[in-house]
Amino acid sequence: MSKIVAIAKKELKTYFKSPIAYIMLIVPIGLFNLIFYMIIEQNREVSLREVFRVMEFMFIFLIPILTMGLLAEEKSTGTMEFLMTAPLSNTTIVLGKYLGILIFFSILISLTLVYYGIAEYFGSPDRLTTLSGYVGIWLEGAFFIAVGLMTSSWTRNQIVAAIAAYVILFGLFFSTALTQYFSGTSKLLIEQLGTQGHLEHFAVGIITVADVTYYLSGILLCLILTRLSIENRLWQ
């Protein structure tokens, strides 16, 4: 466990030493602020439901940028050889990397808690709905990060890693649009694979075992595939 924390700490430290960490905090928060203001101004409703939807859409664009270098950069600079010849298991490397970026993402999310404060000040938002919305968006972000980490393990090229993550995330996000062309089991399967329906439940205050299982199993699957990719040196 201490080695996982060491890798996560290293990730965060190196991240905050580059301007990208600050850009990745300032730009999304600036955009969320603007959108939050527009939604409140237009709807006159003290609910963060619409904000969560916008966050979900924006994370599809932002998270691959956050994750593209996680393993691809290690490979292109040769530090992967350093990690893989140190007494670290592949699982430790994957979990350390994942934890590091998950902490960064949690910082980003926590900065938006101010919206809840504003909503509370001007009205009476449903606390449980807001809390479940935050749980949902955090789980979704955690899932997207796992996808980005996985694609970063496939190649030494960061751009390729980002594009692969975009393809998967867009596929998951827009899959519900395809359901009209299917019926029966395949329709149900595509519906379940898509992210939108799952987050929607959280955003309206419904936390179901099925939705939590969807995100957790997605994260686990991506982390296992990342480990396998490292083990089999897929990038070589």
Added chain:
Amino acid sequence: MIITENITKNFGSFEALKGISFDIKQGEIVGFLGQNGAGKTTLMRILTTYLPPSSGKVLIDGIDISKNSLSVRQKIGYLPETPPLYINMTVLDYLKFAADIKDVNVKRRRFQLQKVLRECQLEEVKNKTISTLSKGYKQRVGIAQAIIHEPKLLILDEPTSGLDPIQNHQVRQLIKNQQDQRTVLLSTHILSEIEQIAHRVLMIKSGRIIVDQPLDSLLKPDNDQSPPLTLEAVFMQHHSLQTSPATPELTAEPTSESTGASHE
């Protein structure tokens, strides 16, 4: 310390290593020679568990690397040809990270950090960002990470490649100082370096070991009246080349070797 038995490594249809076998005893400094693409880096990567062999067996300090690679890695310090550095970190942060992931005892961590900083003459740059350091310093940071956990075996892949003569001397001295503490396997194109440091020479050609001899006996002339041979002459002889200034790859100035395992 190292026992290898009939190691082979194939990259697709390309046979990079063809039945490599040798033993290295504890405390030896072994010079590992070969032309570019002969298989040196591939063999080093197998010894460090970075690459699995296609067949054959490797024992490091009595442990089979295929069965317990994590224990083996604990005993090995490795400096690849390109030092594996996080250039945005300071020297101290990088070495602390290396100590963390290499199981350096928490109580000994501060002592070990001071020791490697002193030994590698990095004290004055310890708070500098690695990207701002000269190549010689970067190389020494690479060696510092390799020895921070007091490994029994140190594997160095062209540690003096691209350094100026003074940096070269400093790194060579640093390697020489390791001989009392650990076994060293050193790959280099600088033959004079091997003559100065190594006890023994392993020469590899097209994936096979062609020389495995103590340096003294390797350089001993056939005739007692003749002057001692040079390693360069021996190298040329084994590669069927004439000693001439027109063979730059084999002179004192190295050329950089490809790091791509698939061609090594």
